[in-house]
Amino acid sequence: MTASAGNDVVAKVAAALRNNGDRMTASRRAVIEVLVHEPGHISAEQVAAAAAHVHRSSVYRALETLTELGFVQHVHLGHGSTAYHLINHTGPHLHAQCRSCGTIYDLPGPLLDAVARRLDRDLGFRLEAHHVALSGTCSACTTTT
């Protein structure tokens, strides 16, 4: 969360990039810094807005690169959009999105472990539970409606 934490991640990514023959650039640094300072899940558009001078397409390309390097994870949300976050920013976890207000909730990482075991055993299907947000209605919206 502090400036040094951001620098730390930037340094790690820089090392990983060079390891790959890739380069640490201002755009990539800016995207990393947005993600470091953003506590939650954030859309590509929000990243682009926060890293004002980085072009949208470069944001997408940076997010892709960071994903390949294993620093960033994305979650598909119900309505066709995607949320990004640094891996281990809040530890491994799953996601649920309220269908009504759009809020994303973090869920305990092992929540679907039993289901994953069952799918693997019964169908040979390897569940990647973190990759899509579960859908439903949060308590605030249930009460309001």
Add this chain to the structure above:
Amino acid sequence: MTASAGNDVVAKVAAALRNNGDRMTASRRAVIEVLVHEPGHISAEQVAAAAAHVHRSSVYRALETLTELGFVQHVHLGHGSTAYHLINHTGPHLHAQCRSCGTIYDLPGPLLDAVARRLDRDLGFRLEAHHVALSGTCSACTTTT
């Protein structure tokens, strides 16, 4: 599956529509017939292709109407698209999509009941497990890769 089954659904929908002050039209009938004859889950584009003379936008509007009436259900897939199917065409069930080949698998409806209870108890979050397809890798793709 037979012609009479299709007619049956059309008649039920027609009744529901008129109940609402809405109308049974050729477009809606065509969309229903595509869904009746389609065993699995189908995208709006596929519906439009199968109902050749119905405009895309009318397909979307028909699917929306049929959803509101409770005859159709949609599932959000990982990569921003949506699949539709008649409700009770194969009974209540959940969905999982292979991240690699895109195939959609039907899962037993109660698979996430325990998880749903836990989310409700712990967070007051009402899970609608059928509304988003779980993501992972199917056995065929696991073996191939």
Add this chain to the structure above:
DNA sequence: ATGAGTGCAAAGTGTTTGCAACTAT
């Protein structure tokens, strides 16, 4: 120096909308 990365503009999906013409009731 040289190839990876960027900005830009343009295209590509999947979906929605405003409006005049049409049609089921």
Add this chain to the structure above:
DNA sequence: ATAGTTGCAAACACTTTGCACTCAT
């Protein structure tokens, strides 16, 4: 007759791509 529906075209949100130029190495 008259509202609900349609087709069309255009706009929309999100993302990807081709290309010439730039910059990290």
